[in-house]
Amino acid sequence: MKSLNKILTLTFTFLVINSWSQITIDEKDNLIKDEAEKTNVIAENIDNQRVKVDGIAAVVGEYLILESDIAKAQEDQKAQGYSGEEVSKCFILKQIMENKLFAHHAIQDSIEIQEDMVQSRTDQQLQYMINQAGGIKRILEFYGKNTEAELRKELFDINFETVLAQEMQGSIVEEIEVTPAEVRQFYDNIDKDEKPFFGTQVEVAQIVIKPEVSEEQTQKTIDFLNKIREDVINGSRFSSRAVLYSDDRGSRSQGGLIPNIERNSPMAKEFKDMAFSLEEGEISKPFKTEFGWHILMVEKIRGQYVDVRHILRFPEITDDAIQKAREEIDLLRKRIIEGEISFDEAAREFSDEDETKESGGQLINDMTLDKRFDLSKMDPDLYNKIINLDEMEVSPVYTETNRRQQPFFKMLTITKRLEEHEADFNEDYARISELALRQKKVKEVQKWQKIKMKDTYIKISEDYKSCEFAKDWLK
Numbered sequence: 366m367k368s369l370n371k372i373l374t375l376t377f378t379f380l381v382i383n384s385w386s387q388i389t390i391d392e393k394d395n396l397i398k399d400e401a402e403k404t405n406v407i408a409e410n411i412d413n414q415r416v417k418v419d420g421i422a423a424v425v426g427e428y429l430i431l432e433s434d435i436a437k438a439q440e441d442q443k444a445q446g447y448s449g450e451e452v453s454k455c456f457i458l459k460q461i462m463e464n465k466l467f468a469h470h471a472i473q474d475s476i477e478i479q480e481d482m483v484q485s486r487t488d489q490q491l492q493y494m495i496n497q498a499g500g501i502k503r504i505l506e507f508y509g510k511n512t513e514a515e516l517r518k519e520l521f522d523i524n525f526e527t528v529l530a531q532e533m534q535g536s537i538v539e540e541i542e543v544t545p546a547e548v549r550q551f552y553d554n555i556d557k558d559e560k561p562f563f564g565t566q567v568e569v570a571q572i573v574i575k576p577e578v579s580e581e582q583t584q585k586t587i588d589f590l591n592k593i594r595e596d597v598i599n600g601s602r603f604s605s606r607a608v609l610y611s612d613d614r615g616s617r618s619q620g621g622l623i624p625n626i627e628r629n630s631p632m633a634k635e636f637k638d639m640a641f642s643l644e645e646g647e648i649s650k651p652f653k654t655e656f657g658w659h660i661l662m663v664e665k666i667r668g669q670y671v672d673v674r675h676i677l678r679f680p681e682i683t684d685d686a687i688q689k690a691r692e693e694i695d696l697l698r699k700r701i702i703e704g705e706i707s708f709d710e711a712a713r714e715f716s717d718e719d720e721t722k723e724s725g726g727q728l729i730n731d732m733t734l735d736k737r738f739d740l741s742k743m744d745p746d747l748y749n750k751i752i753n754l755d756e757m758e759v760s761p762v763y764t765e766t767n768r769r770q771q772p773f774f775k776m777l778t779i780t781k782r783l784e785e786h787e788a789d790f791n792e793d794y795a796r797i798s799e800l801a802l803r804q805k806k807v808k809e810v811q812k813w814q815k816i817k818m819k820d821t822y823i824k825i826s827e828d829y830k831s832c833e834f835a836k837d838w839l840k
Contacts, residue, residue, distance in 0.1 A: 426469030455832035570726035
């Protein structure tokens, strides 16, 4: 139960505390899952039931901050290994009050939030918790709720407030930029003994070779989906067929249901085009996306949103195709090592990874959107594959599997290595620019907060008026 408590506590806490300067908006969408998976520290003293309301710690505008909110957040900080100031009630209350201030003024400024988007996020969070806990009953017990509807309502309200705060934060800094002159000024103003010290960075390229799917296996998949389509047209339930036969693990347990699709949803174009081309109850013929072959049925059309059910199938890859791909990448590696072809040329000509082949196999850092990776922040799997490579040395061939659990082959190289060093303006301009922009945004938000504190109703209980931050909030 302790492991479940950890996951649920993280869920609650990160919905309550969202400090813009510590967590980006994109990170917030994945935070619950990532933190629950990455941390190995388990809180030892989390009760099995939600902490009861035991008093009001503060009021910000129309929002009440309860002692129970602070207690939950405090336990979470301890569970993650934090100590000292970061687990103090004063520190946590300040974070929560900042979030409430953002949300309060988002309402005052009439910032609009799409409730369907919030509902979709809530559904995803609850489904993740259910999967981790093995059922809804244990989650209801933890939160002290009688029904799933009550829990959904609470999670929705917390999510709605979180999105309000995010939107308000974004509106404050959305037009903030830094000029090259400001970056130079920022750098020059750093004392010499306080210059940033950057760890070792590398630029990495890879070549991917995938086994080919034969025409025969493709046709078998199409025929199988056509048979399911015919069964549904003749009266079988699409949802039961999806549970039995779909290869999409994310939607299979829900009968293939994917709700709230918009035209700008981050999904394959072919999938969205099909979803918006059908009438309610209509079933598509088999069609292909980068993920495999699908049939799709429109469950409901709600204005600009469409709920669909789909069945995804992956054509089988034969042993002969796997062996052929392995021989191809082994030969290609031999040609590179012998100098017959460069890694860059080989990637452009032979790699099966469309995202990287045109750049010679160059990987892009998802966090910074540039080519450089900090070794200290690199994905452990990638780190282990490249850590012992010299520049332009070719790694062994690795066998990996895609989301379909189908094998493919990969080799990597380091195209550039920068050893740890004190920040250099020219060499590290992009990172220095990022630091300068971050500082400028922090100052802008602090300025905004000071102004808004003066015209917002704020009350702090006697127990917290001695906190150092309190004098800034109280008039």
